[in-house]
């Protein structure tokens with residue numbers, strides 16, 4: 001079965017390593033995983049006063065997430081956490097209460113950094129929020145991608161064979177994760193009917 005997977009990148013920077021890495025990873029994906037990037041840089045700041053009055057941009061963002069089978073988060077680390085723009089996107093599409101578009105969608109997280117700690121803090125802060133918005137998030141393999149500037153060439157291709165191998169496994173496991181969790185939520189829907 002072909003699955004529609006949204007990619008959300010937590011950096012707005014033009015030359016973002018995180019985006020380059022995410023592009024390199026999705027370029028390796030099997031035909032059964034169709035990735036599409038959904039942008040978060042044009043979203044307004046979440047304000048609970050407006051949560052019932054979506055602007056066109058917000059409505060489109062929610063619709064883009066709603067129709068997806070799964071979500072891949074690729075995040076840099078800002079001060080040992082995920083960037084505010086990414087947290088803002090989570091908040092926007094989680095409200096109003098009871099109308100979140102995230103719930104039940106299988107997810108995976110890749111953290112990226114030019115540094116050696118590889119965005120561990122961002123990866124786990126993000127995972128904490130994904131629990132709250134009910135996204136079953138793949139536990140293994142964990143993707144902490146450090147020293148990223150040494151992993152990509154000028155065209156954005158992955159230059160390290162070990163990294164390529166790692167992401168081949170990551171994608172295979174993510175596909176299994178999506179299938180297992182989609183089956184589980186389809187079963188729950190049937191059971192509730």
Ligand code: FNR
Nearest residue numbers: 011013016017018019076077078079080113114115
């Ligand atoms: C950073 N950076 C950073 N790196 C890291 O590994 N851990 C951290 O806690 C932080 N903190 C941090 C805060 C702020 C405000 C900025 C702007 C940057 C460095 C960061 O990893 C680097 O700028 C990356 O290049 C950002 O990712 P993109 O934009 O290249 O995807």
